[in-house]
Amino acid sequence: MDGKKKSIDVPIEALMLASDYEVDSAERPRSPYPFDSQSDASAAAAAAAAADPHAAASGHRRQGSDYDNAPPPPYESVDPLALATEHGLELNAAVLVEEPRNHQPQQGFLRWCGSFHNEAIAGVDCEMTPFDSVSASAIRRACPDAPTDSSISFVQLNRVRLDPRFRETRSPAPDLTPSQRFGHKTCEIVDGDCKPVAHEHWGKLVGPSRGIQGHHNSCYLDATLFAMFTTVSVFDGVLNRKRNKKKDIPEYEEIQKCLKLNIVNCLREHQFVRADHVIKLREQLDKLGKVPGMLGEEKDPEEFINLLLDHALKHDPYIKLSSNQACHVLQLFVDSSQYDLKLPDTETLLHLTLLQAGLKLTQTPSCLVLQTPRSGKDYKLFDRVVPSTELDISNLLTEHPRQCCVCGKLAELECHDCFLQFQEASKDYTFCKKCFDNNKDHKNPKAQHKTVGIKYPKQVTKKYGKDKPVECPVKMKLFAVVCIHTSHYVCFLRLCQPDNRPAKWLFFDSMADRSGLESGYNIPEVTDAGDIDSWLNGSKLKDSSVQPPPEVKRLLSDCYLCFYSNEEAAMYR
Ligand SMILES: [Zn+2]
Ligand SMILES: [Zn+2]
Known part of the structure; x- marks a missing residue:
């Protein structure tokens, strides 16, 4: 370590997720909406002049090289919205791009429509460049309004169709019963208090039609609720607090009851929540008018947590900082320029975040939700982050005795x-x-x-x-991780086992499968994800000669929210 001065000027606000929604949520970095910055034709031209790294990285064959050297055709101005509608599509909708020769269609999001050489072209945000894509630089030279984001590929619009998994049943016949709309698995509402699924009974959770049934962009909410309530009780205070007539909103009891009886109790008793129960909660949250689009649009999980816990149910924030600020989710935000952080873990990032901001925790949180340094699917500070299975927070607490790292006596x-x-x-x-x-x-x-x-x-x-x-170390245990992958949220659960047996890991996807097409429904699923702890703890990940299994790779590259609990603190609060 050299003695250079580190920057510790991280704005405190950057650590906190807006818990009040006066800040327009649309201003936060989200999906690259095609019309944000593209009006500047010179920016588009500069981007067009740059190489197309996405295309270069994926080894796919491209058709567009003929266009590259030709002068751009005259700009054919079209209304992207109208063009999308004409093809039965919507901008920003989840779509499938047909691939030739029996290849699986590519999943993505429709970001732009335009016309190029008299052909209707779609700008699609995909993980991989589809086969036979049209040259991105040619499109960008010809169409100043085309998005410049490197993850966007351009294909003929007639190869693009809505992804049935995310497709809303546009106007369901009013007389359809929930079981006609969402399948025949029953989901009776459960009264009273239900205990979380015990860690040794993890087998009850595994199988198809387990977890929360996804419907129309609900995966952010399904994955988050599944993480918060299935196997732990640290959030149960939210379900049981009586309404305070002076402080709470009029809708308090209605929302609390729906969350508890329709969702949490069903999850714990039936290990299944049918989609109409989640729709009911979304309708109630939508009516509050705080966050537009709760009913149909995809949101960030932390936005949902703040809306539910902070605004609707006014729960005392779990995380209290020495700056007198408090929050439910702590955003990890680090200046990593001084450190060689190739594969950082959440424990390192948490310490660094608070150290650089000059902050401490004033009490041990019963529950600590950490957001990794990334913004949705668009931006990641690190390619991979290891969710530490345990966090030692002794040195982060204001009043806790701390150990000298050399001799073990009281640190000064x-x-x-x-x-x-x-x-x-x-x-x-x-x-x-x-x-x-x-x-x-x-x-x-x-x-x-x-x-x-x-x-x-x-x-x-x-x-x-x-x-x-x-x-007397104070430790927090990892119990869930919400991951994001091409705008789809899923959840890993970690269940500690008795007698020091390795923790059990489960994987949940609320839209794992689908029955029927447009008028069908999604089938959620929970699967056994194997032994992930042995990869997260120890040195296996640093050994490049062994490849981690796909579950571990996914966890490391997609982890977004990591949920930790401290049972002792939960008991006293
Ligand atoms: Zn020193
Ligand atoms: Zn010492």
């Missing part, structure tokens, strides 16, 4: 310049005075490590004095 100083020197982020930056002075980096006058003194309450200094070893 924090040295941020020493952070990560032993590759053990949660521990290696606290020192007693003696060990601080003896450290070789601290003896080196060029290094100039700056320290921050640690202030303890009197009872802590009295108890430990200078000689007693400090051993």
